[in-house]
Amino acid sequence: MANSPPAIEVQRLTKVYKTTRAVDGIDFALAPGSITGLLGGNGAGKTTTIAMIMGLVTPTAGTVRVLGADMPRQRYRVLHRMNFESPYVDMPMRLTVRQNLKVFGLIYAVPDLSERIREIAAQFDLLDLLDRPAGKLSAGQKTRVSLAKALLNRPDVLLLDEPTASLDPDTADWVRGRLEDYRAEHSATVLLASHNMVEVERLCERVIIMKRGSIEDDAPPAVLLARYGRHTLEEVFLDVARGRAHLPEAAQ
Amino acid sequence: MSAHAPSAGGFSTRRVGAMVLRYWYLLRSSWPRMFELMYWPTVQMFMWGFLQLYISTNAGFFARAGATFIGAVLLWDILLRGQLGFSISFLEEMWARNLGNLMISPLRPVEFIAALMIMSLIRLAIGMVPVSLLAIAFFGFNLYGLGLALAAFFVNLILTSWAIGILVSGLVLRNGLGAESLAWTFMFLLLPLTCVYYPVAVLPAFMQPLAWALPPTYVFEGMRALLIEHSFRLDLMLEALALNAALFAAMSLTFVALLASARRNGSLMQTGE
Numbered sequence: 001m002a003n004s005p006p007a008i009e010v011q012r013l014t015k016v017y018k019t020t021r022a023v024d025g026i027d028f029a030l031a032p033g034s035i036t037g038l039l040g041g042n043g044a045g046k047t048t049t050i051a052m053i054m055g056l057v058t059p060t061a062g063t064v065r066v067l068g069a070d071m072p073r074q075r076y077r078v079l080h081r082m083n084f085e086s087p088y089v090d091m092p093m094r095l096t097v098r099q100n101l102k103v104f105g106l107i108y109a110v111p112d113l114s115e116r117i118r119e120i121a122a123q124f125d126l127l128d129l130l131d132r133p134a135g136k137l138s139a140g141q142k143t144r145v146s147l148a149k150a151l152l153n154r155p156d157v158l159l160l161d162e163p164t165a166s167l168d169p170d171t172a173d174w175v176r177g178r179l180e181d182y183r184a185e186h187s188a189t190v191l192l193a194s195h196n197m198v199e200v201e202r203l204c205e206r207v208i209i210m211k212r213g214s215i216e217d218d219a220p221p222a223v224l225l226a227r228y229g230r231h232t233l234e235e236v237f238l239d240v241a242r243g244r245a246h247l248p249e250a251a252q
Numbered sequence: 253m254s255a256h257a258p259s260a261g262g263f264s265t266r267r268v269g270a271m272v273l274r275y276w277y278l279l280r281s282s283w284p285r286m287f288e289l290m291y292w293p294t295v296q297m298f299m300w301g302f303l304q305l306y307i308s309t310n311a312g313f314f315a316r317a318g319a320t321f322i323g324a325v326l327l328w329d330i331l332l333r334g335q336l337g338f339s340i341s342f343l344e345e346m347w348a349r350n351l352g353n354l355m356i357s358p359l360r361p362v363e364f365i366a367a368l369m370i371m372s373l374i375r376l377a378i379g380m381v382p383v384s385l386l387a388i389a390f391f392g393f394n395l396y397g398l399g400l401a402l403a404a405f406f407v408n409l410i411l412t413s414w415a416i417g418i419l420v421s422g423l424v425l426r427n428g429l430g431a432e433s434l435a436w437t438f439m440f441l442l443l444p445l446t447c448v449y450y451p452v453a454v455l456p457a458f459m460q461p462l463a464w465a466l467p468p469t470y471v472f473e474g475m476r477a478l479l480i481e482h483s484f485r486l487d488l489m490l491e492a493l494a495l496n497a498a499l500f501a502a503m504s505l506t507f508v509a510l511l512a513s514a515r516r517n518g519s520l521m522q523t524g525e
Contacts, residue, residue: 089352106270
């Protein structure tokens with residue numbers, strides 16, 4: 001893996017909306033099979049960064065490469081190997097869970113689709129809900145369906161925007177377990193935007209902290225804790241958000 | 253890394269079929285959606301049918317011309333319902349907040365548009381076939397009796413409706429659901445200009461070139477020639493087809509430009525107002 005080209009590579013990535021610099025010349029590269037947390041307060045540029053990685057937003061400057069393809073220009077070379085989950089998009093509500101998964105399975109050309117739907121439904125405890133309209137599900141059930149859709153095509157690159165935002169602690173913990181299992185089984189590269197520090201500490205081997213469109217810090221969680229002299233990522237996050245610089249060398 | 257089916261090089265009928273299936277599931281699950289497809293065409297057909305009956309009791313030109321009203325309303329509905337069928341299917345994605353899922357999927361814009369065209373035909377068939385049969389039963393007007401002329405009228409009208417549908421979808425993509433009302437109202441701009449219920453000669457001289465720049469005008473003139481003079485005007489249909497080809501190409505290019513603009517300004521992420 002060490003010599004493999006990055007699964008995601010972002011260079012001097014910039015997005016300007018009229019007079020607002022939503023993302024300001026950021027650089028990072030994610031190794032294949034890695035799981036990285038993207039942290040930042042509201043308006044930090046996380047969602048815009050993810051949207052540019054998916055090819056949903058055209059950068060003002062800079063480049064994004066995913067699995068070797070320039071985004072958004074070459075997006076159709078790799079979109080079938082990617083997927084995405086976010087509380088800001090929904091599955092069609094009048095369609096049943098099975099119908100939704102079937103439609104997306106066909107779009108992604110998932111082989112042995114019926115078997116795959118059964119398999120993913122079992123993994124996300126959706127077997128009893130398959131024939132229920134998506135709109136009749138609870139928030140937690142909907143999130144599980146969205147995650148099932150996100151993993152349906154066995155993506156090599158998975159982008160998650162606050163995947164457990166609407167879940168109770170028990171279900172959120174269970175979902176994190178499923179994500180860990182998926183990543184371990186498929187060596188997928190995962191980029192996870194979250195406000196949940198417990199989640200990031202548990203899942204991520206690396207954390208990128210954004211503030212006002214720029215990268216403020218980028219290191220493994222343990223290194224960040226040492227660098228800021230803190231015990232939790234939440235404290236580190238607050239230090240960054242409130243402009244408290246990390247401790248000097250002594251703390252590193 | 254996991255094994256994947258190779259990326260389809262270009263247009264995929266499987267992905268088009270997936271989208272048609274998605275809309276079919278939606279229609280099938282919602283009787284109000286199905287009912288709405290037939291409701292307005294039926295109301296309009298009865299209103300114009302009874303007006304036609306009234307006019308036909310008078311002698312002379314208007315008695316003969318009265319037969320064109322019900323023909324005009326049925327053809328107008330092909331134009332209007334064709335565009336609405338296209339645009340409403342598109343709007344369903346905005347209302348469902350599903351556009352983000354589609355835009356990051358391998359579904360290509362041309363496949364999405366092809367699925368919307370097919371749904372436009374399906375929705376049109378559900379709405380118009382029963383109404384055209386009612387027109388035979390109640391008013392003795394057999395739309396299918398127009399034969400090959402009907403095919404020429406239909407092709408030209410549906411091409412215009414898709415071109416307008418593509419434009420409206422691009423505007424909604426670029427501007428969000430705040431532009432939704434265009435889907436419902438845009439076609440009515442063509443109602444007076446395309447001379448659905450009266451000949452082009454009725455328009456003031458300065459408006460006539462504008463009317464002749466619109467493909468449906470040729471269809472409605474052709475329909476009147478057929479019903480009143482029993483003459484099929486192939487020349488009008490060919491001119492309409494040429495104009496439709498230009499209109500369709502222009503609207504498709506506009507859609508591509510609006511989609512690129514939506515990617516630049518981030519509107520694909522914000523599908524609300």
